[in-house]
Amino acid sequence: MSWEDTTMRITVLTVPDCPNAPVVEERLAQALEGREADVERIEVGDPEQATRFGMTGSPTVLIDGVDPFAVPGAPASLSCRLYRASDGRAEGAPSIASLRRALSDVDAAGDCDCPPMEAASRGDRGRLAPEAGGLRAVQQAVLRHFAATGHSPETEELDAAAAAHGRMAAEVVAALAADDFLTLDDSGRIRAAYPFSTAPTARRVRLASGIEVSAMCAIDALGIPTCSAATP
Missing domain, CATH: 3.30.450.410 (Beta-Lactamase)
Incomplete structure (x- = not known):
């Protein structure tokens, strides 16, 4: 038995003019490798919105409504968000490899x-x-x-x-x-x-x-x- 095929929904939450927004979108495009997905960017302008959407820094990536990079206990925030690369460096967006892993986890669940x-x-x-x-x-x-x-x-x-x-x-x-x-x-x-x-x-x-x-x-x-x- 397998799940019914559905289009993945990816939401990129950012503050206005976030310099890492285009970076994460470019990396998402590479990580998707042509797979069909609905990708949208939502600009979040106040703390109440950040809480409502589950944004813990800009940019935050939601895959089917879930943040695969969530840190337990992290508060809602409009600040710049940092992600750890495989070599330990802090980056302003998830790496292509980590995005691929997150997408693969969703595929594994669906398949x-x-x-x-x-x-x-x-x-x-x-x-x-x-x-x-x-x-x-x-x-x-x-x-x-x-x-x-x-x-x-x-x-x-x-x-x-x-x-x-x-x-x-x-x-x-x-x-x-x-x-x-x-x-x-x-x-x-x-x-x-x-x-x-x-x-x-x-x-x-x-x-x-x-x-x-x-x-x-x-x-x-x-x-x-x-x-x-x-x-x-």
Whole structure:
């Protein structure tokens, strides 16, 4: 089984006149190597926007709504962002090699022969989230964030994915929770998104990137693509 083919959406968040914006766009073009993708640049002019879009410095690259270079705990920021090259040098944009790795991680998730994450068991009620209203886009952004970081995203980090469909992330997250595609805690934060769990469980999965995540159950563990090992 493989995922339905979808066009990758890449968003480059920058402050106005960021000198590294054209650099990251040129590197993205080389990293994509002709692959079809929707690439757009959004200029962010105030801290509130930076928080809403999940921008932690300029430029920030989102792939399907997820920052693959996210640093846990990094605050929203309009400052210049630095990325470490393979030789340890600080650069103002991700290297072509690191962008290729990030794109390959997305491809690996999409090409995996494991059951797709969106159709995890869920008590024999597995189904794909509908395209309408941005539900599928936001759900995929949640899952990719889990896979990239090992934990759930804040609602504000999903705004870019929801905004592409003219909606607010909090509204879409609530709709996904109402239909049991994910669960929320008492404060409205994402507690689980099948097959991922924020709470530690007996089923730990190590992804190819080295990130470890908890699965809801043994069957859900099989729904996490790019896994290299799962331990009871």
